[in-house]
Amino acid sequence: MDTPNQEHRLTRKGKETRARIVAAAARLMFERGVAGTSVEDVQREAKVSASQLYHYFKEKRELVLAVVRLQCEQVLGAQEPLLSHLDSMEALRTWRDAIVQLQIERQFVGGCPIGSLASELADAEPDARLELAEGFELWELAIRKGLRAMYDRGEMRPDADPDRLALALLAGLQGGLLLAQVRKEAGPLEAGLDAMLAHIRSFLV
Amino acid sequence: MDTPNQEHRLTRKGKETRARIVAAAARLMFERGVAGTSVEDVQREAKVSASQLYHYFKEKRELVLAVVRLQCEQVLGAQEPLLSHLDSMEALRTWRDAIVQLQIERQFVGGCPIGSLASELADAEPDARLELAEGFELWELAIRKGLRAMYDRGEMRPDADPDRLALALLAGLQGGLLLAQVRKEAGPLEAGLDAMLAHIRSFLV
């Protein structure tokens, strides 16, 4: 997953330390943003020294890239197994409820871990942008798979476009998350998701 | 518009200088984000000295707040007169096209000026969060006004909820803008907006 390309061979202990650093960085950057998190903050949180951190990451940008990858994994991972079976209105509804519930528990802090990183990094960090695009792509693909299953089973009208519906649903989700984060209430998230689900429902035979 | 509360009376020249500073800051912060824009950058861009900037703004945070207000004004202002007459499917379609067109011209850089600020500031800056919430509120209200007009004219089914539709449309727009910014293509924005418009259309009598 993490490019185990050139350079360092990592000892078991090394891998652990590296993972601890990325996890700490991800936590802090989710709460305070990338720019709001200093390398020193990460050192404290992960309980490592400066030389350790720079032993595993050439520069902050490289750490950020690792954080992006981790968050993409975690977000998609956390939605399993719901995400891989979005092939009925009931499943979609359950998934929707889980997302809304999670945001309420988090008090709408941080919004979407991927979305926040995307907004902060998309224009400034080309490498991060590509990783984020891939993360969204996987997310979209998972949704698409469920909708396509419904379509292929003949539960949707022939003129329905499951791929486009999946993309629209992801957009409704992201927009809803952002507005909910600003308003500190679930309303916009529910409205965004429910509208998209109703739109999908309108294509059922 | 800008709280002309206590303290400074501003000379005509003073107002101009202040406005120049805010405009310059808004430009830079839209391109590079708030954290990515130093006060010194703003000084250069606005052609003012440090003492001038700190004469008009107690601290960076205060400047940021002024930028938030300006962007809210500008975004809503730029969408007039389309925004104030979203009371037909044709009007909605025209508005949609204008948004998509603008993003293409901008090459998807920056995304939504309000949305980007929101994502960066919502959790860290309570004052900014409130201003941003108000900006989104005004936006939502404008959309709502158009949909309500359609509803009140009896063009929508009685069970339609124009307020919720307006909120959902804004969510679809924001999510579409974010995904388009990451992917550098219009697809997600079009998918998000079109789905919401189709959803609205489904309530027409």
Place this chain on the structure above:
DNA sequence: TCGATTTTGGATTGTCAACTCCAAAAACTA
């Protein structure tokens, strides 16, 4: 016009953040 206020220039300060360096300890490998 004159006195008060606002506006401006630009050097300066203090803090903090990214990153480097050297040397020692620990962990692998042959």
Place this chain on the structure above:
DNA sequence: TAGTTTTTGGAGTTGACAATCCAAAATCGA
């Protein structure tokens, strides 16, 4: 077990950035 590589500690360097200060010039109000 000896040699090599990886891992760790922590002080140090460098630069950037937010914010301050002291005057001088311009503007305004009576």
